[in-house]
Amino acid sequence: MGFLEKQTDPTSPMHWRGDMQADYFYPNGIAGDKFFKHLMENDTFLATKCKPCNKILFPPRLYCEDCFEEIFEEDWMEVPASGKVKLFTKATINAHGVKMEEPKVIAVIEIDKTDSTMLGIIKTNELDKDFSGVRVKAVLRPKGNREGTLKDILYWQVI
Amino acid sequence: MVEKKEYKEWPPYAPGTHVRESDIREKKITYSWWEPEVQYSWSVGHAMSKFLQGLKDGKLYGIHCKPCKRVIVPPRMFCEYCFGPTEEWVELKDTGEIETFSISYLDADARRIEVPILIGVISIDGAYPKPMGFMHYFGEMTKDEIKIGMKVKAVWKPESEREGSITDIKYFKPLEGGSEQWDF
Numbered sequence: 001m002g003f004l005e006k007q008t009d010p011t012s013p014m015h016w017r018g019d020m021q022a023d024y025f026y027p028n029g030i031a032g033d034k035f036f037k038h039l040m041e042n043d044t045f046l047a048t049k050c051k052p053c054n055k056i057l058f059p060p061r062l063y064c065e066d067c068f069e070e071i072f073e074e075d076w077m078e079v080p081a082s083g084k085v086k087l088f089t090k091a092t093i094n095a096h097g098v099k100m101e102e103p104k105v106i107a108v109i110e111i112d113k114t115d116s117t118m119l120g121i122i123k124t125n126e127l128d129k130d131f132s133g134v135r136v137k138a139v140l141r142p143k144g145n146r147e148g149t150l151k152d153i154l155y156w157q158v159i
Numbered sequence: 160m161v162e163k164k165e166y167k168e169w170p171p172y173a174p175g176t177h178v179r180e181s182d183i184r185e186k187k188i189t190y191s192w193w194e195p196e197v198q199y200s201w202s203v204g205h206a207m208s209k210f211l212q213g214l215k216d217g218k219l220y221g222i223h224c225k226p227c228k229r230v231i232v233p234p235r236m237f238c239e240y241c242f243g244p245t246e247e248w249v250e251l252k253d254t255g256e257i258e259t260f261s262i263s264y265l266d267a268d269a270r271r272i273e274v275p276i277l278i279g280v281i282s283i284d285g286a287y288p289k290p291m292g293f294m295h296y297f298g299e300m301t302k303d304e305i306k307i308g309m310k311v312k313a314v315w316k317p318e319s320e321r322e323g324s325i326t327d328i329k330y331f332k333p334l335e336g337g338s339e340q341w342d343f
Contacts, residue, residue: 019197
């Protein structure tokens with residue numbers, strides 16, 4: 001078919017369909033690997049202490065991000081998988097902007113015995129409650145089913 | 160064309176630096192892996208549509224620009240020299256000449272391979288002026304045998320496996336006895 005002819009067969013114009021492979025691979029690193037391997041076997045977290053700053057860092061790190069001091073093997077410690085809610089919000093839409101059937105309470109939790117926080121989902125029936133300062137504990141996957149990612153923490157529960 | 164891909168462990172082992180392929184396979188390390196769904200549909204247009212349909216039938220189509228005396232492959236709806244419409248479809252032979260080539264020791268995933276992949280641009284017989292053609296794999300020849308100006312012939316997939324893609328041609332193999340050049 002030339003340029004000046006008319007297209008009469010609607011089946012002939014082709015579309016090239018493709019699926020771009022853009023896999024995302026993130027290894028947890030030396031400190032992260034140790035943390036998740038510990039979490040697979042235990043119900044506690046690991047944290048590291050920076051001696052010059054006198055701070056307990058969570059998640060554990062190989063060096064302090066404030067003073068760049070190296071953290072050695074003896075400064076690793078176990079901390080309980082519980083904490084106190086610092087900030088919280090009630091999410092009604094999901095990551096795609098679609099309204100969720102059940103709203104979720106997402107909170108920044110200060111982990112016990114550490115100076116750091118982490119994000120978590122609080123499972124609760126009282127969605128309109130003020131969660132600031134409420135003590136929560138992590139509910140983990142049953143041992144044996146854990147895969148060594150942050151998804152091993154299923155949700156946080158009010159104590 | 161490499162029949163069997165031989166992978167070398169890459170990067171080489173060095174303690175405390177890289178994650179090795181075997182570490183992931185044997186789950187020695189913990190990691191996150193996510194495969195996003197990124198689908199696209201690209202409308203190839205009238206000229207490429209005919210070209211790809213032709214590949215499905217085992218034919219190569221070029222298009223003729225009469226004022227410039229060019230036979231364009233892959234075909235386009237207009238000549239980029241005179242901006243005039245191209246009008247006449249020309250069925251081309253599946254033979255050609257190696258215009259340029261490259262010997263690659265990396266595969267499509269940038270992994271080191273022992274047997275190199277041969278790729279290059281083929282000037283298709285019947286297309287005119289001379290450096291007119293497309294890029295493809297070369298097979299049934301070694302890296303020592305390949306040279307510029309070599310006559311080659313397409314090796315097609317079986318008809319049932321063709322899907323209207325440039326990979327319907329598996330590779331180009333050396334042609335015995337040479338090929339002829341059409342004159343306009």
